Amino acid sequence: MNQIKSIPRREVKKPKPPLKCAVVISSTRLTPNMQRVVLGGPDVAGFTPDRAGANLKICVPPAALTPNAFRASLSDNSAAKILRTFTVQSSDPVRGTLTVDFALHEPVGHAPAGDWARTAKPGDFLGYRGPSDKKMTNFTAGTYILHADMTALPAIGAILADMPRTAAGHAFIEITHKDDVQNLDAPEGIKINWLVHPDPSKPSTQAIQAIKALSLPDSLQVAVIGEHTVVADLRDYFLKQVGLDPLQNYISPYWKIGLKEDEHQILKKSERD
Ligand SMILES: Cc1cc2nc3c(=O)[nH]c(=O)nc-3n(C[C@H](O)[C@H](O)[C@H](O)COP(=O)(O)OP(=O)(O)OC[C@H]3O[C@@H](n4cnc5c(N)ncnc54)[C@H](O)[C@@H]3O)c2cc1C
Numbered sequence: 001m002n003q004i005k006s007i008p009r010r011e012v013k014k015p016k017p018p019l020k021c022a023v024v025i026s027s028t029r030l031t032p033n034m035q036r037v038v039l040g041g042p043d044v045a046g047f048t049p050d051r052a053g054a055n056l057k058i059c060v061p062p063a064a065l066t067p068n069a070f071r072a073s074l075s076d077n078s079a080a081k082i083l084r085t086f087t088v089q090s091s092d093p094v095r096g097t098l099t100v101d102f103a104l105h106e107p108v109g110h111a112p113a114g115d116w117a118r119t120a121k122p123g124d125f126l127g128y129r130g131p132s133d134k135k136m137t138n139f140t141a142g143t144y145i146l147h148a149d150m151t152a153l154p155a156i157g158a159i160l161a162d163m164p165r166t167a168a169g170h171a172f173i174e175i176t177h178k179d180d181v182q183n184l185d186a187p188e189g190i191k192i193n194w195l196v197h198p199d200p201s202k203p204s205t206q207a208i209q210a211i212k213a214l215s216l217p218d219s220l221q222v223a224v225i226g227e228h229t230v231v232a233d234l235r236d237y238f239l240k241q242v243g244l245d246p247l248q249n250y251i252s253p254y255w256k257i258g259l260k261e262d263e264h265q266i267l268k269k270s271e272r273d
Pocket residue numbers: 055084085086087088100101102103104105106110111112113114115150151152154155200201253254255256257258259260261262
C-alpha cells in the first residue's frame with residue numbers, strides 16, 4: 001500500500017538532480033492574489049505527464065543575468081541560488097508545458113519568488129528541479145477533512161481531483177479576497193468552505209475552529225497544508241488527540257509568517273529531530 005508523504009519523515013538523502021531552465025510561455029492574474037505562470041522551453045518538453053500536485057523546486061534568477069549566464073549558473077555549485085518550493089498545478093505533455101500558481105503576498109520587494117511571479121512575462125526564465133512524486137495518492141477513507149490556504153490551493157486542487165468520486169467530507173480553504181475562489185474538480189460529497197482572511201501576514205484561527213467543531217467519523221483521512229501555525233495546531237489535534245496515523249494522512253506546513261523559506265526549512269528540520 002502506498003504511504004502518504006507526511007511528517008515525521010526520515011529518508012536517506014538521494015543526490016539532487018541538476019537544475020534545468022524553464023521559459024515563461026504566459027503569465028496571467030488568475031484571481032486578485034494568484035498569478036498563473038505557464039512554463040515551457042526545451043528542458044520542460046520532456047516533463048513527466050500527470051504530476052499535478054507534485055512539488056517543484058524553483059530557482060529565482062538574479063535580475064541582472066542574461067538567459068545564457070543564468071543557465072550556466074544553474075550547474076555551478078559555487079553560485080549562490082535562491083531556491084523556493086512550489087507545486088505543479090497542471091502539466092501538458094502535448095504542449096510540453098507545466099503550470100505553477102504563485103500566491104501573491106505583501107510587501108512587495110521582500111519575497112523573491114512572489115516578486116518574480118508578480119511581474120513575470122513571456123520570455124522570462126527561471127531554474128527548476130523536479131517534480132517530486134504526487135503527495136496523496138492512497139485514498140482509503142469514506143470521509144475526508146481538508147485544509148489549505150492560497151499557497152496550498154494547487155496541491156489541494158490536485159488532491160480533490162484525484163479522490164474517488166464517492167468521497168464525502170469538508171474542505172476549508174482560506175483565501176485573501178472573496179474573488180480568489182477557484183473552480184475545483186471536487187467530488188460532489190465534499191463541501192468546500194471558502195474562508196476569507198484578508199491579511200495572510202497575520203495569524204488566523206478560523207479554519208482551526210471550524211475543523212475542531214466537526215464531529216468525526218471512524219473512517220477519516222485528512223490533508224492539512226498551509227501556514228505553519230495553523231498546520232501545527234491541526235497536526236497536534238489530528239495525530240495526538242484524534243489518533244490518526246501520520247503515514248496515512250498528508251499534513252505539511254508550506255510557509256511560516258515572518259520566515260523566509262530557508263529559515264522555515266531549518267525550523268521544520270529542528271521539529272523533526
Ligand atoms: C511543498 C510546498 C509546496 C508549495 N507550493 C506552493 C505553490 O504552489 N504556490 C505558492 O504560492 N506557494 C507554495 N508554497 C509556499 C512557498 O514556498 C512559500 O510561500 C515561499 O515562502 C515563497 O517564497 P518567496 O520568495 O515569495 O518568499 P520568502 O522569501 O520565502 O519569504 C519572504 C516573506 O514573505 C512571507 N510569506 C511567504 N509566503 C507568504 C504568503 N503566501 N503569504 C504571506 N506572506 C508570505 C514570509 O513569511 C516572509 O516573511 C509551497 C511550499 C511547500 C513547502
